[in-house]
Amino acid sequence: MSVDFQPCNVKHSILERVHGADESISCPRKVHLWARDAGELGYSQGIHEIKCPGSTCDVQLSVDMTLETMQKNEALILFHWSKWDWETLHCHRPWGQKWVFYTLESPLNTKEHVVPPTRYYSNTYDYIMSFRYDSDFRADYGQYLAGKPQIEANVTRNWAQNRSRPVVWMASNCKRTTWPRQDFVNRLARYINVDMYGRCGNQTCTAGTEDCERALKQHKFLLALENSECTDYITEKFWIQALYREIVPIVFGPPRRLRNRAGIREFLKKVDADDALYGKYFEWKKKGSLKPYGGSTRSIMCELGDRLEADAKAVRNGTYKPTKQKDWNTWWLDSCKKKGRVPK
Secondary structure, eight states: OOOOOOOOOOOOOHHHHHHTSOOOOOSSEEEEEEOSOBGGGTBOSEEEEEOOTTSSSOEEEEEEOOHHHHTTOSEEEEETTSOOOHHHHHHTOOTTOEEEEEOSSOGGGSOGGGSOOGGGTTSSOSEEEESSTTSSEEOOSEEEEETOOSSOTTOOOOTTTTOOEEEEEEOSOOSOOSSOHHHHHHHHTTTSOEEEESTTSSBOOOTTSHHHHHHHTTEEEEEOOOSOOBTTOOOHIIIIIIIITTOEEEOOOSOSSOOSHHHHHHHHHHHHTOHHHHHGGGGGGGTEEEEETTOSSSOHHHHHHHHHHHHHHHHHHTOOOOOOOOOHIIIIITSBOOOOOOOO
């Protein structure tokens, strides 16, 4: 769905918009997700009533790409996969409406249009909802909850049991990466067996099926190799494919003890042959637990609803302070490393 260009003169600041708005508190909090379909987020086109235990208000989420819906809601979420025209949206932006930048993707795989043009640089987004730790709302793929042990300290278990295969890799993005990931995996496979699933490999399994789960859980190590080296960018490869399935992840990042393929393969063979040594990589379960994306009973939309309510009260009390705007060049566009070299 496209939106026709409609020029207008938009000069008001975020603070001017806020103080010109009707900030009365009404339930449910009404939020518009600008997307044709947001299956990736679990929402189809239409209206969704989201329950928010512990909050004053629930959230009513409308999913579509129409200006009519936009003007009926107090917040607009601009989802990175969607398309829009900045001039048109700003022309029809209601006074006081909060705008949210929402993405789970790295800057490398996020469409460039999510960054506002220069004239709207400082008066577009009120909140950031992303994987970045310094976002207003953390929309990450998983979290480690320190101090909430998953298993008791005295529990003993052979974590290598029934895991007869060494390494597995699942990937669908074979070319658009900030480093030669495919080349690294292919070279590593010359020295240690690597089962490759997905479009980048030669084996297939349907994600989420029992057969696929059984195939993955036969392995001791999973190559949790991101396509982008960006600030705070850790995806389901690490949290879900590896840790949640109780497989030891192998990650690509700052060099520490394993600086080349020879060191990697020798270390993997050593750990693969020693069940006790392999088991040490699960000691974290005795000190904390894993919270995967979507693992909370409260939707992130409820966090947004709470913030809308708090900001509305602050406006009425005269204590509202707008969120400091990000420098989109340094904070977002330049937060990824350029193409790197594959370890020798």
